[in-house]
Amino acid sequence: xxxxxWLVSLSLSAVASSxxxxxxxxxxxxxxxxxxxxxxxxxxxxxxxxxxxxxxGRYADRTGxxxxxxxxxxxVGAVALVTLPLLHSVPAVVAVNAVLAxxxxxxxxxxxxxxxxxxxxxAWSERIARLNTFQGYGATAGLVVGTVWTVVVxxxxxxxxxxxxxxxxxxxxxxxAALLGARTLPREDRLDVGPRRSGRVATILSRTARNTQDATxxxxxxxxFWASRVLSLSRLRRLRGDLPTAxxxxxxxxxxxxxGFAVFWAPLPLYLQTDAGFSAGGVFALYLVNNVASxxxxxxxxxxxxxxxxxxVQGSALGARAAAFVGVAGIxxxxxxxxxxxxxxxxxxxxxxVVGVTWAxxxxxxxxxxxxxxxxxxxxxxxxMYAALSAVAGAIGGLLGGWIAAxxxxxxxxxxxxxVVLGAVVVYGVEQLSSAxxxx
Numbered sequence: 001x002x003x004x005x006w007l008v009s010l011s012l013s014a015v016a017s018s019x020x021x022x023x024x025x026x027x028x029x030x031x032x033x034x035x036x037x038x039x040x041x042x043x044x045x046x047x048x049x050x051x052x053x054x055x056x057g058r059y060a061d062r063t064g065x066x067x068x069x070x071x072x073x074x075x076v077g078a079v080a081l082v083t084l085p086l087l088h089s090v091p092a093v094v095a096v097n098a099v100l101a102x103x104x105x106x107x108x109x110x111x112x113x114x115x116x117x118x119x120x121x122x123a124w125s126e127r128i129a130r131l132n133t134f135q136g137y138g139a140t141a142g143l144v145v146g147t148v149w150t151v152v153v154x155x156x157x158x159x160x161x162x163x164x165x166x167x168x169x170x171x172x173x174x175x176x177a178a179l180l181g182a183r184t185l186p187r188e189d190r191l192d193v194g195p196r197r198s199g200r201v202a203t204i205l206s207r208t209a210r211n212t213q214d215a216t217x218x219x220x221x222x223x224x225f226w227a228s229r230v231l232s233l234s235r236l237r238r239l240r241g242d243l244p245t246a247x248x249x250x251x252x253x254x255x256x257x258x259x260g261f262a263v264f265w266a267p268l269p270l271y272l273q274t275d276a277g278f279s280a281g282g283v284f285a286l287y288l289v290n291n292v293a294s295x296x297x298x299x300x301x302x303x304x305x306x307x308x309x310x311x312x313v314q315g316s317a318l319g320a321r322a323a324a325f326v327g328v329a330g331i332x333x334x335x336x337x338x339x340x341x342x343x344x345x346x347x348x349x350x351x352x353x354v355v356g357v358t359w360a361x362x363x364x365x366x367x368x369x370x371x372x373x374x375x376x377x378x379x380x381x382x383x384x385m386y387a388a389l390s391a392v393a394g395a396i397g398g399l400l401g402g403w404i405a406a407x408x409x410x411x412x413x414x415x416x417x418x419x420v421v422l423g424a425v426v427v428y429g430v431e432q433l434s435s436a437x438x439x440x
Contacts, residue, residue: 005180005184006114006180006181006184006185006186007130007131007134008134008180008184009074009176009177009178009180009181009184009185010107010111010131010134010135010138010177010181011134011135011137011138011141012138012173012174012176012177012180013074013077013104013107013138013173013174013177013178013181014134014135014136014137014138014139014141014142015138015139015141015142015145015170015173016077016078016081016142016170016171016173016174016177017077017100017104017139017142017174018138018139018140018141018142018143018146019142019143019145019146019166019169019170019173020081020084020097020100020167020170021142022143022146022269022283022284022287023146023163023166023167023170024041024084024093024097025038025041025042025269025270026163026269026273026280026283027084027085027093027163027167028041028090028093028094029269029270029273029274030160030163031088031089031090031093032090033090033093034270034402034406035266035267035270035401035402035403035404035405035406035409035412036402036403036406037090037094037402038266038267038269038270038402038405039266039267039398039399039400039401039402039403039405040094040398040399040402041093041094041097041098041398042262042265042266042394042395042398042401042402043266043394043395043396043398043399043402044094044097044098044101044395045097045098045101046101046262046391046392046394046395046398047391047395048098048101048102048105049101049102049104049105049391050105050388050391051102052101052102052103052104052105052106053105053106053108053109054109055106056069056073056105056106056107056109056110057106057109057110057113060109060110060113061113066110066113066114066117067114067185067186067187069106069110070107070110070111070114070181070185071178071181071182071185073103073104073106073107073110074103074107074174074177074178074181074182075178076099076102076103077100077103077104077107077174077177077178078171078174078175078177078178080096080097080099080100080103080174081100081167081170081171081173081174081175082171082174082175083096084096084097084100084167084171085163085164085167085168085171111131112128112131114185114186115127115128115130115131116128117186118186136295139291140288140291140292140295142170142173143284143287143288143291144288145169146166146280146284146288147281147284147285147288149162149165149166149169150162150166150279150280150281150284151279151281151285153165153166154279154280154281159279159280162280163280166280243373243374243375243382244373244432246373246430246432246433247369247370247373247374247382249426249430250369250370250373250426250427250430250433251385251386251389252426253422253423253424253426253427253430254366254386254389254390254393254423255389255392255393256393256419256420256422256423256426257318257362257419257420257422257423257424258389258390258393258394258397259393259394259396259397259400259419260322260325260397260415260416260417260418260419260420260422260423261321261393261394261397261416261420262393262394262395262396262397262398262400262401263397263398263400263401263404263412263415263416263419264325264328264355264401264412264413264416264417265397265398265401266397266398266399266401266402266405267401267402267404267405267409267412268328269283270405271328271332271405271409272286272348275332275336275409276331276336276344276348277336278344278345278348282345285345285349286345286348286349286352287352289349289352289353289356290352290353290355290356291356292356293352293353293354293355293356293357293360294356294357294359294360294363295360297356297357297360297361298360298363298364300360301360301361301363301364301365302364304361305361305364305365305368309434310365310368310369310433310434311427311428311430311431311433311434312428313361313365314361314362314365314366314369314424314427315424315425315427315428316361317358317361317362317365318358318362318420318421318423318424318427319421319424320354320357320358321354321355321358321359321362321420322417322418322420322421322424323354323417324351324352324354324355324358325355325413325414325416325417325420326413326414326417327347327351328348328351328413329409329410329411329413329414329417330410331344331347331348332408332409332410332413333410366386367383369433370382370383370386371383397416397419400415401415401416
């Protein structure tokens, strides 16, 4: 129960950040921000995450003041959430949202230290999985809260009041997380985390940190910090020749399809609310469907991947995801009114459910491929490289998606699909990848 109490504070923080993750783009739209603003906001949030995780993690590791770092990060996040609805310019909202992303990223590696600090290595997998479960349920609950709030409250008040009150609710969750964290976070003895132990933590994270939608790369920064403990630049240069060609080719393919994912996600909230004409409640509901569809399929994805060629499983998942992107692009071309007899919300819901389901298979197979081809002694570090690659691709894709969508939404979604197809073709063409299995 001692651990459960402080893990609840992380769940509350996840609720707040999940609500804000979609509410901020909708607020930017209200302030007159276009697709470029949403792209810049998404890219900046991705870029600040990596230094936030690494700096906070290294400071906490060097000083041993892990509790203080987490409390400070929760407090900064709470202040950012309180401040956001008081801002009325697009650049200010983008900047404060980046501060929020920095604070959230700073929490991840430090709470991982806390959760394993007093446990034997044999219990680390269970502890880390439990931590990510609390955060994952919090993130899903945030989308549920946002959906219910924007539907129920919207029936009684204006859209502006709905948005303002939801910001206040997110801020309340953020403040509650900071206060509860300050009261319950454990004061643990310093944990000696050498390269071998860091590699083990990074590897465990790759297998448990999947319970969040891929729009944000939220857990990638955690894995990146632990990888940075394993691989110095000099060791990375020495390791370069030890990595098989197939893995380098896969990294290239992954960079392309991760970029495509971000091209799709960055302008999507603007499209759904403006061109598609969905209410804020509808947008939250769509993101909730996507999140749940991926979360509930991870176990099944692991089983199917163990039974079939990982190359075909990932290639098929990428192809299905690209087809869903094309479907959204087609709706953007035809106009949402063309779906009048089919139920526009139902059609878009089905497409985003496909996007969510395919992410489960892409996440499982991607980890299997990287784990299989990375040298055992450096597996955690190489998995961290994979996380870093996804974050950089997310930043580039966010900017690209916003820039293209400023011209035409359908073109942005089509480009996203083309990048995913290109990545799938490369994956399918590397026959050596067939030897990768999840058990590796």
